[in-house]
Amino acid sequence: STTFVDKDVSYGKHSYRVGYKRGDATIFSDATSVFVKKLLTSLSVYTNQKEKRVSVKFSNGEKQKVSIEIFDMLGRKVKTLYDGILSEGLYNYTVDDLNKGVWFVRVQTSTEKISERFVIFK
Secondary structure (H helix, E strand, O other), X not given: OOOOOOOOOOOEEEEEOOEEEEOOEEEEOOOEEXXXXXXXXXXXXXXXXXXXXXXXXXXXXXXXXXXEEEEEOOOOEEEEEEXXXXXXXXXXXXXXXXXXXXXXXXXXXXXXXXXXXXXXXX
């Protein structure tokens, strides 16, 4: 059994072939096509410590319901940045009313959930 993980795959159709060495020759399998549907492709959190401002940036792969929430270290939801339908695209939300501490932002759709931790020092 062989497993391959393509961590840098992008949205769309991709073809893969497996190759193995036999002596000096490399023998390849027939191509296998897959269609990748990435709904949430990235989440980045940037903090401006001087202004206690946090920028939450993410890309949304298709029109869908999205919720963006901030949680404290104990897992309590403290803020909802957005909860509704978003079209495909890049989004940026700013938070500027959080106190010093460790926080988590979670972006969730009906099929995916991604989170990032961030810290406010001042």
